[in-house]
Amino acid sequence: MAESEKSSQVDVGSQSREPSGEQVRRWADTKVFLGTDFSEDRLKFAAQIGADGVSGAPEPGPGDDGFYSVETLKKHRELVESHGLQWAAVRMAPLEWTYRWMLGLPGADGQIENFGKNIRNMAEAGLDFIIFNMHALRIYRTSDQAPERAGAKATSFDISLATGNPLMEHPNSAFDIDWVPEDQREPKTDEQMWSNLKTFLEGVTPVAEESGVRLGLHPDDPPVPEISGIARIMRSPEAFRKYLELVPSDNTGVVFCQGCFTEMGCDIPAEIRHFGGRGKIFSVDFRNIAGKLEKFQETFPETGNADMVAAMKAYHDSGFDGWMTPDHAIHLDGDTSWGHRYWAYAVGHIRGLDQALKGTSKS
Numbered sequence: 584m585a586e587s588e589k590s591s592q593v594d595v596g597s598q599s600r601e602p603s604g605e606q607v608r609r610w611a612d613t614k615v616f617l618g619t620d621f622s623e624d625r626l627k628f629a630a631q632i633g634a635d636g637v638s639g640a641p642e643p644g645p646g647d648d649g650f651y652s653v654e655t656l657k658k659h660r661e662l663v664e665s666h667g668l669q670w671a672a673v674r675m676a677p678l679e680w681t682y683r684w685m686l687g688l689p690g691a692d693g694q695i696e697n698f699g700k701n702i703r704n705m706a707e708a709g710l711d712f713i714i715f716n717m718h719a720l721r722i723y724r725t726s727d728q729a730p731e732r733a734g735a736k737a738t739s740f741d742i743s744l745a746t747g748n749p750l751m752e753h754p755n756s757a758f759d760i761d762w763v764p765e766d767q768r769e770p771k772t773d774e775q776m777w778s779n780l781k782t783f784l785e786g787v788t789p790v791a792e793e794s795g796v797r798l799g800l801h802p803d804d805p806p807v808p809e810i811s812g813i814a815r816i817m818r819s820p821e822a823f824r825k826y827l828e829l830v831p832s833d834n835t836g837v838v839f840c841q842g843c844f845t846e847m848g849c850d851i852p853a854e855i856r857h858f859g860g861r862g863k864i865f866s867v868d869f870r871n872i873a874g875k876l877e878k879f880q881e882t883f884p885e886t887g888n889a890d891m892v893a894a895m896k897a898y899h900d901s902g903f904d905g906w907m908t909p910d911h912a913i914h915l916d917g918d919t920s921w922g923h924r925y926w927a928y929a930v931g932h933i934r935g936l937d938q939a940l941k942g943t944s945k946s
Contacts, residue, residue: 616629626662685779691782706794715799721757777829799837841894869908
């Protein structure tokens with residue numbers, strides 16, 4: 584474990600207190616969202632299968648220069664709402680708008696300032712939640728052909744296939760090495776990445792508080808120590824405890840990606856109760872994996888390492904009342920590339936568990 588992670592295990596005040604009775608609210612309504620590209624097909628489908636909302640990052644329009652304009656955000660919010668859905672979360676802005684602050688490169692201050700403008704515009708457009716992460720090199724998986732039951736296909740990760748790459752490069756990454764001048768290409772350590780995250784939070788948290796917008800941090804996926812010379816710091820529950828103390832605020836919280844936390848090898852229900860009981864889980868990726876961090880694959884929710892019934896009960900017990908998404912589709916025969924068939928199954932799985940544990944299908 585890196586030294587920076589060890590240091591984060593000390594007592595962190597309010598983060599270490601047990602939730603009080605007033606903080607725990609049982610049987611809160613569970614709201615389900617799906618990721619979207621804002622197409623008519625996907626929005627209509629999400630509404631038909633009973634999703635409550637969607638998340639997404641719109642394609643930037645002509646007036647979107649480093650941040651989304653109010654016009655772009657309002658247009659997409661109104662489109663979503665025309666299908667009876669809510670725009671639950673803005674997914675982090677295009678990587679070209681954020682990689683400088685993530686990596687501590689020249690121009691980082693300008694990108695942080697633009698992120699603040701994005702937050703203000705979200706508030707003006709009636710949006711209150713944005714999801715961000717710290718993996719500038721967006722390497723998620725090394726294959727999409729892992730076998731699941733009855734011939735279904737899943738994505739998988741094998742660390743041996745993501746090792747020994749050129750600095751800041753990997754064929755599966757959305758990162759363009761040409762964005763970085765040669766004299767600025769260098770490895771990034773844990774300490775540097777933590778410093779970059781703190782600088783970012785110091786710049787945007789006051790804006791979020793003033794605007795009433797919440798910031799949810801997603802784990803590094805996969806949560807391995809580094810890829811292509813770039814440290815991946817959001818790789819343990821201790822790292823998230825540390826993050827919440829960098830710039831403490833009611834407006835910063837955790838995107839509890841259950842798949843990532845399962846990859847970390849932690850006690851899932853215990854971590855849900857820890858963060859959820861403190862009101863720090865802003866949204867949930869309700870998915871599962873099989874294997875271990877160095878070599879794992881996505882699974883159907885009920886066939887992976889995590890006990891999804893125990894997890895759902897922990898969300899209920901902690902009073903979680905945010906948004907939940909199945910995330911990461913398993914590819915079924917005859918399905919679309921997006922995964923219409925799988926999403927219908929996965930949303931039904933979430934609803935079924937939620938209602939069974941509540942003992943009712945009513946709100």
